[in-house]
Amino acid sequence: MNALTIQSHRAQLVITALSACLVTSALFTAYNGYTKRERRRNLDDEIRQSLAANNDAPPVVESELVLKDEVFAEELFIRTASNGTYDEDLIREQLARNYAFLGEEGMAGVRGGSVVIVGCGGVGSWAAVMLVRSGVSKIRLVDFDYVTLSSLNRHATATLADVGTPKVACIERTLRRISRWVNVDSRIEIWRKEDGGRLLEGADWVVDAIDNITTKVDLLKYCHDHNIRVFSSMGAGAKCDPTRIQISDISYTIYDPLARAVRRRLRLEGVTSGIPVVYSTEVPGDVKLLPLPEEEFEKGNVKELNAFDDFRVRILPVLGPLPSMFGLHIASYIICDLAKKPILNPLPIKNRRKLYERLLRDLLHRESKLLGEQVNKLPIDEDDAFLIFEDLHLGRSVVPPHAVPSRPQLIRWDARKGLMLENCVVFDFSEAERHTQECLSVGRDPREVWGEEVQAIVDRNAARIARYREWVGL
Structure with missing residues (x-):
């Protein structure tokens, strides 16, 4: 019986302590709210006085000053108080989301x-x-x-x-x-x-x-x-x-x-x-x-x-x-x-530089064989390889149905023209081998091998490149 009485007494003490904490917290919150409203009301009075002293200022309607906290705070920050200072609490309230994050x-x-x-x-x-x-x-x-x-x-x-x-x-x-x-x-x-x-x-x-x-x-x-x-x-x-x-x-x-x-x-x-x-x-x-x-x-x-x-x-x-x-x-x-939380490694949209390097190496090898002499430098670079492969051909072969190549190749389109952006296309490896044998080695018109549809794609891409050249020249 004594044990039950002791436990009941302890429970009452715990309940009393929790109730006191809740009451104290509520009073503290209410006091903070009251003091903040008083501080803002004082600033409001200063604003009214400042505006009244300014003959050019528009009249302030009473209803405009009775605003919700967010709108009222905005007004306070727009119109400078007469002493030109702001309470740190208001600054921290404005930056509350940033403080929560950083x-x-x-x-x-x-x-x-x-x-x-x-x-x-x-x-x-x-x-x-x-x-x-x-x-x-x-x-x-x-x-x-x-x-x-x-x-x-x-x-x-x-x-x-x-x-x-x-x-x-x-x-x-x-x-x-x-x-x-x-x-x-x-x-x-x-x-x-x-x-x-x-x-x-x-x-x-x-x-x-x-x-x-x-x-x-x-x-x-x-x-x-x-x-x-x-x-x-x-x-x-x-x-x-x-x-x-x-x-x-x-x-x-x-x-x-x-x-x-x-x-x-x-x-x-x-x-x-x-x-x-x-x-x-x-x-x-x-x-x-x-x-x-x-x-x-x-x-x-x-x-x-x-x-x-x-x-x-x-x-x-x-x-x-x-x-x-x-x-x-x-x-x-x-x-x-x-904030000492730097973005250390921004994620690139495209990060296939090794692919572009390989495309250029293969192209350099083909050009050397085509010209019958060692070519040390191509007239296009990695940026150009990106443009041809990603933007013009969307990472696909120029030949319908425009499959994604398992081993993509950049290659000269027309052997009768020099290697340049307008005269370079994307093939899969087997297509590139055929193109080399039937077009580049004998100088045959590529439209006879691949058809008018592919030639139209090449011409359309050439027009896009021409527009790009206008911008590069700026």
């Missing part, structure tokens, strides 16, 4: 990070917005250009009211409306290597979103030589396929015309790797530069229309979502790095 230490790195964005158009503006939304507290915007009507299809912050104003100014205005604690340093300047250090001073990361290839290479070279981490955007113009976008080191880029040109120029400067980039493997489709009016050509040298020497005069066609995706790729990569 943790305290990670967010300390993000909030303490400093990023310089050079080029504030379609790519740079989106990178800036998402970096600040994620908690980056110090950002420098560098761009000499102004918002035009044609900017509005891709720019992250520009509106009709911003046309004719500096791009950095309209981005800064939006960033301050997003984050009241952000330190934005806007520079209406063009980056030049002669005094580049001044604009990059203090940067944890530099974002290269420059259109001009010479300035882009100069910036990447400068950052590489001075051990400044830089992330570069390659060409988003004339692209539409989001599945082709990827991040990689500059040395691993495949079939982006701008990436190829930048990679080659950097090699001449002694830079072969170590620069992460976002790029697309998509080959530009049936799009062209927007034409200049005929009267401009009649006036003489159209390059005189350039804002600066060596900058593009004609307008690139751009589908708005693509540059925004490039910018968001950049922001994601930098945020993870600042």
Whole structure:
């Protein structure tokens, strides 16, 4: 009986303790909610006073100030309180999802990070917005250009009211409306290597979103030589396929015309790797530069229309979502790095470089036999092999029913023409052997062997390559 009494007494104590804990927790939660509402109510009063003192400010309707927590918090961050400061609790509430993902230490790195964005158009503006939304507290915007009507299809912050104003100014205005604690340093300047250090001073990361290839290479070279981490955007113009976008080191880029040109120029400067980039493997489709009016050509040298020497005069066609995706790729990569959770091994869309190397070796061997002499270098490279095999032939034989080759071969199509992109096709090994014997060895017209349907495919691919050459020449 005593044992039952003791157990009953203990149960009562446990129940009493749990009840006390629950009551205490409820009171604590209620108190926190009350103090937060009081703090916001005080800030509301300060906002009213500030707006009342501003004769140009629109009248504030009482009902507009009685908002749900989320909307009310937005209003607080849009309209600066008279003392210009914000409670840390409100900042952490705004960044709550980031704290949940990256943790305290990670967010300390993000909030303490400093990023310089050079080029504030379609790519740079989106990178800036998402970096600040994620908690980056110090950002420098560098761009000499102004918002035009044609900017509005891709720019992250520009509106009709911003046309004719500096791009950095309209981005800064939006960033301050997003984050009241952000330190934005806007520079209406063009980056030049002669005094580049001044604009990059203090940067944890530099974002290269420059259109001009010479300035882009100069910036990447400068950052590489001075051990400044830089992330570069390659060409988003004339692209539409989001599945082709990827991040990689500059040395691993495949079939982006701008990436190829930048990679080659950097090699001449002694830079072969170590620069992460976002790029697309998509080959530009049936799009062209927007034409200049005929009267401009009649006036003489159209390059005189350039804002600066060596900058593009004609307008690139751009589908708005693509540059925004490039910018968001950049922001994601930098945020993870600042949080010390870097993306160490970005997954490539295509990673069959060994296949392309083998295709080129086999092609080199066939060309040597065909010409009767040792060929040391082909007029096409691995990027070209990627284009022919992946984009033009989709990894399949040119011969119907276009089977996936077990042993694919690149081979010259017409023996009477030189080896070039337009005159190179994909066969399976047995088909390549037949083509060599019946076409290449005797100079026979390949359409007599393979038919008009295959010739039509070759001609269609040649037309696609011609369009691509127009873009490479930019």
